[in-house]
Amino acid sequence: MGMTNTISFNKLGIFDLEINRVAIDNIFGTGIDIYWYAIIITFGMILAISFCMWQSKKFGFTSDELLDVCLWGVPCALIGARLYFVIFMLDHFDSLWDMINFRNGGLAIYGGIIAAFIVGLVYCKIKKKNALALFDLASFGFFIGQSIGRWGNFVNAEAYGSVTDLPWGMSINGAEAVHPTFIYESLWNLIGFLIAFIVIKRVKKEHGEIFCFYMGWYGLGRAFIEGLRQDSLKVLGVFRISQILGLVFFVGAIVLFVLIRKGVIRKLTEKIVQKQVDKQNSYTNVFEGSEDEDSVITVNESDLFMASLEAHRGRNREDEENVDENNEENK
Secondary structure, three states, X not given: OOOEEEEEEHHHOEEEEEEEOEEEOOHHHOOOOEEHHHHHHHHHHHHHHHHHHHHHHHHOOOHHHHHHHHHHHHHHHHHHHHHHHHHOOHHHOOOHHHHHOHHHOOOOHHHHHHHHHHHHHHHHHHHOOOHHHHHHHHHHHHHHHXXXXXXXXXXXXXOOEOEOOOOOOEEEOOOXXXXXXXXXXXXXXXXXXXXXXXXXXXXXXXXXXXXXHHHHHHHHHHHHHHOOEOOOOEEOOOEEHHHHXXXXXXXXXXXXXXXXXXXXXXXXXXXXXXXXXXXXXXXXXOOOOOOOOOOOOEOOHHHHHHHHHHHXXXXXXXXXXXXXXXXXXXX
């Protein structure tokens, strides 16, 4: 595709839309062009983060904590999206630079989703926050971001489907009308967001249920929509990767939802927390000579380390004093 494409929806009476992929040409004389795709993706990301910040307190997070996650999650999501694409398109790259230069296209949303949720999981592990609550909140953001971001495919005249005679068939540069699959996915995600925010949020009983809905809804829709596309990533030249992952997401969402509703995830989390508490409390009665046998001295690992260090320093001082006394006697 060139920098400018002509897009028409002939049966809807929309003809010859001249769309330039470049929004700002040669910015500041640097020779770098800013594409509409990047602007649309960035707008979707900002709107998604803003919405999640607005809802963050209801899920047990502050706005600052959410920004901390995003500062790590957004770059890692971009890396994940590019890495996913490169892995399944290795034969299309001639050098390492070609692999990392995503200005020529090549970001796969599944890689970004997986990377972002991994970052969220690590963050919650470190900060001792509820990961499923964060996943619920992030699911709203992904619905919003994907619903808006898909319009970047429209200005790039890409990610379209097979030939169709439906009234909304899209013609690119005078070719036969095709399925505008980017619109299908955008609308699918918008409907999913409305259902999640208006219905699922109100009826959910456990953290993680909105996340399950997101995975199931997006996975099911993507599995069907991907079957219409002409540019799908394939494995072994036959199987569409995104269709397979979509079905995996859908089935996984059902399984996870059942486990959450039955309290299995909550009980497992409680066991993990209890083990951490037991480990913390295992450092008791460290010092001998407690006057009260019923009293319990509890210290954490840091306190134990400092006590050992001070004891070691004390022994060194005693050794030095003994050496000095022996020297005095020898004199």
